Amino acid sequence: MGYMMRNVVKAFLLGAVSFAPSVAWSESLADALIAAYRNSHLLDQNQAVLRAADEDVATAVGSLLPVISFVSKVGRVDTNYPDGRTPLFASDGFSTSGSSSLQASITLLDFGRGKTTVALKNELVLASQAALVNVEQQVLFDAVQAYVNVALQADLVATQESDVKLISQDLQATKDRFDVGEVTKTDVSLAEAQLASAKAQLASAQGNYTVAKERYNAAIGHYPDHLSALPRNPVAVKSVDEARAIALRGHPAVAQAAHQAKASDLGVDLAKAQMSPTLGLSTSLSETYDSDGLASSVGSVGVQLDQTLYAGGRLSSALRKAIAQQGEAHAGQLQTGVNVTEAVGKAWSNILVAKASIAATDEQIRAAQAAYDGVKQEAELGSRTTLDVLNAEQDLLSAKASQLQAQANLSVSQYGLLAAMGVLTADQLHLGIPTFDPAAYFNAVKKAPATSARGAKLDKILKTLGK
Numbered sequence: 001m002g003y004m005m006r007n008v009v010k011a012f013l014l015g016a017v018s019f020a021p022s023v024a025w026s027e028s029l030a031d032a033l034i035a036a037y038r039n040s041h042l043l044d045q046n047q048a049v050l051r052a053a054d055e056d057v058a059t060a061v062g063s064l065l066p067v068i069s070f071v072s073k074v075g076r077v078d079t080n081y082p083d084g085r086t087p088l089f090a091s092d093g094f095s096t097s098g099s100s101s102l103q104a105s106i107t108l109l110d111f112g113r114g115k116t117t118v119a120l121k122n123e124l125v126l127a128s129q130a131a132l133v134n135v136e137q138q139v140l141f142d143a144v145q146a147y148v149n150v151a152l153q154a155d156l157v158a159t160q161e162s163d164v165k166l167i168s169q170d171l172q173a174t175k176d177r178f179d180v181g182e183v184t185k186t187d188v189s190l191a192e193a194q195l196a197s198a199k200a201q202l203a204s205a206q207g208n209y210t211v212a213k214e215r216y217n218a219a220i221g222h223y224p225d226h227l228s229a230l231p232r233n234p235v236a237v238k239s240v241d242e243a244r245a246i247a248l249r250g251h252p253a254v255a256q257a258a259h260q261a262k263a264s265d266l267g268v269d270l271a272k273a274q275m276s277p278t279l280g281l282s283t284s285l286s287e288t289y290d291s292d293g294l295a296s297s298v299g300s301v302g303v304q305l306d307q308t309l310y311a312g313g314r315l316s317s318a319l320r321k322a323i324a325q326q327g328e329a330h331a332g333q334l335q336t337g338v339n340v341t342e343a344v345g346k347a348w349s350n351i352l353v354a355k356a357s358i359a360a361t362d363e364q365i366r367a368a369q370a371a372y373d374g375v376k377q378e379a380e381l382g383s384r385t386t387l388d389v390l391n392a393e394q395d396l397l398s399a400k401a402s403q404l405q406a407q408a409n410l411s412v413s414q415y416g417l418l419a420a421m422g423v424l425t426a427d428q429l430h431l432g433i434p435t436f437d438p439a440a441y442f443n444a445v446k447k448a449p450a451t452s453a454r455g456a457k458l459d460k461i462l463k464t465l466g467k
Contacts (some may be wrong), residue, residue, distance in 0.1 A: 026226040028454050029147050034433050036143035037219025037426050038138070046135045047436055051130040053121070054442045060118040062448040066106040074098035101286030108303075111276035116269050123263035129438045132255035135425045137252070139219075144214070144415040145217035151227050152408040154208040160202040163397050167195045170393070172307060175387055187386035194390045239347040243421050247340045251422030257329075257336040264322070266328035271322040275315050277307035343420040350413035357406035359397055370394040 037043065076096050107114065171191040177183045217223045237243045248254060256274040282302050289295040308315065374391040378384040426435045 003430070027224065028228040029144065029230070030429075032147045032220050032227075032433060033140050033143050033426070034138055034431050035222065035427065036220045037431070037433065037435070040139045040299040043132075043139055043436070045054070046132050049126045050125070050132050050331060050438060051441050053125045054445050055123055057118065057121040057442070057447040058375065058445045061446065063117070064114045065448065066104055068102070068104045070100070070102050072098070074102045081115060081405045092117070097288065097290045099286055099288040101284055102424060103282070103284040107278060107280045109279040111273050111278075112276070113137040113270065113276070115274040116266055116273055120266040120270060120395045123259045123266060125442060127256045127259035127263065130252040130259065132436070132438065133252035133422075133425060134256065134313070134386040136426065137419045137422070140424050140429075141415060141419045142219045142424070144217040146414055147224075147227065147229060147410050148207075148463035149212045150216045150224050150410045151230055152404055153205065154227075155404050157202070157205045159397065159400055159404070160198065160205045163393070164198045164202050166393065167191065167198050167390075170386075170389065171195050183386060190386050190390060194394075230407070237417075237421075241371055242338060243348060243429050244341050244344045244422070246346050247421045251340050251420075253336050253422070254339050254340055257333040261329040263327075264326040267322040268319070268326050271315075274318065275308070278304070278306055280304050297336045300436075339421070340422075347413060347417040347420040351410065351417060354406055354410035354413050358403060358410060361406055364399040365396070365403060368392070368399045372396045 020157045043054065075098065076098065089352050147233060171188070173192045173195075174188050178185065178188050211351060213223055233262060237246070280303070285297070287295060287297045372389075372395070375384050379386065379389045415424060418428075453465040
C-alpha cells in the first residue's frame with residue numbers, strides 16, 4: 001500500500017506548496033498544516049492519554065516481577081504495677097523493642113493471568129495509537145477547512161466590494177440620466193435601495209470573514225495574513241472502490257477497532273483466569289531487639305496457594321460481562337468498516353458534486369455576464385429599465401459567489417477524501433516536520449523500569465517533538 005499511498009497524497013502536497021507567493025511571503029496550505037500540527041492542544045492531550053496507556057503496560061509487567069520490601073519498627077513499653085506490688089523477676093519502668101525485616105515475594109503460577117493482562121494492555125496501547133492518528137487527521141482536516149474558508153470569505157468580501165463599487169457607478173449614471181429627464185425618480189430610488197442592500201451584504205461578508213479568521217486562529221494557532229492560492233488537484237485514486245480498499249486496509253479507525261476487538265478477546269481469557277488459583281513464593285529475614293541488647297534473627301521461606309472457592313457470583317458475573325464486551329467490540333469492528341466505507345463514498349460524491357457545480361457555475365457566469373451586458377446596453381437605448389439592470393447585476397453576482405463556494409467545496413472535499421481514506425497525516429503528506437513517535441515513550445517504559453521515566457531519556461524524547 002505504501003507506493004500507492006504516496007501517489008495518493010503526492011498531488012495534494014505539490015498543490016499545497018507549489019504556488020509562487022504574490023507578496024513578500026504568503027502562507028501556503030502546507031504552512032498552515034504544519035502550524036496546526038505544532039500548535040494543537042488536542043494532539044498534546046491525546047499524546048498524554050497514549051503515554052498513560054503505555055504506563056498501564058508497565059504496571060502489568062511490574063505485577064509479574066518480584067516485590068521486595070523493608071520494614072523497620074521501634075516501640076516503647078511502659079510497665080506499671082498497682083500498689084507497688086512487683087512480680088518476681090519483673091521491674092517497674094519502661095523498655096524499648098524493635099524489629100527489622102526484609103521481605104520478598106513473587107508469583108510463581110497464576111495460570112496466565114499476568115501475561116494475559118500484559119497482552120490486553122498492549123492491545124489497548126495499539127488502539128490508543130490508532131486513535132491518536134485519527135485525532136491528527138481531525139486536527140489537519142480542521143486546518144484545511146479553516147484555511148479554505150478564510151480564502152473563500154476573503155474572495156466573497158472582494159466580490160461584494162466590487163458589487164458596491166459597480167452599483168455606486170450605476171447609481172451615479174442613473175442620477176445623471178434623471179437630471180436630463182431620461183429616467184424617473186423611481187429609477188434613482190431603486191438604484192439607491194440596491195446600493196444600500198449591497199452595502200448590507202458587504203457588512204455581512206466582512207463579518208463572516210472576521211469569524212473565519214477567528215476559526216483559523218483556533219485551528220492553526222495564529223491569525224491569517226497573506227494566503228497562497230488554493231490548490232486545485234485531481235483525485236489521485238482512479239475509483240471509489242480503490243479509495244475504499246485503501247481505507248479498509250489502513251484507516252486508523254479500522255485499526256483501532258481491530259485492537260479493541262482483540263483486547264476484548266483477551267478480556268474473556270483474563271476473566272476465566274481469575275477463577276484459577278495463584279501460587280506464590282515468599283521469603284523474609286527479620287531481626288528483633290530490646291533495650292537490654294538482646295536480639296534474635298528469624299529467616300523464613302514459604303510457598304502459598306490461593307484459590308477462591310466462593311465469591312458470591314462476582315467472578316462469574318465478571319466473565320459474563322467480558323463476554324458481552326467481546327460481542328460489543330466485534331460488532332463495533334464490523335460497524336467501523338461500514339462507517340469508513342460510507343465516509344469514502346460521501347467524500348467521493350462530494351468531489352463529483354463540487355466539480356459539477358463548478359462546471360455549471362461557469363456556464364451560469366457566462367450567461368449572466370452576457371445577459372447583464374445586453375440589458376445594460378438596452379437600458380442605455382431606453383428599452384430596459386433600471387430595475388432590469390439591477391436584477392441582471394445581482395444574477396451575475398450570485399453566479400460568481402456560487403462558483404467561489406463550489407471551488408471551496410472541491411478543495412475541502414479532496415482533503416476530506418484523504419481523511420476518509422485514513423491518509424491525512426503529517427507523515428503521509430510529507431510535511432517535513434518532526435512528528436510524535438508513539439514507540440519512543442513506550443519503549444522507554446514497557447519493561448517497567450524502577451526509576452522514574454521523567455529522566456534524561458524522556459526529556460530527550462519530548463525535546464524531539466519541540467515541546
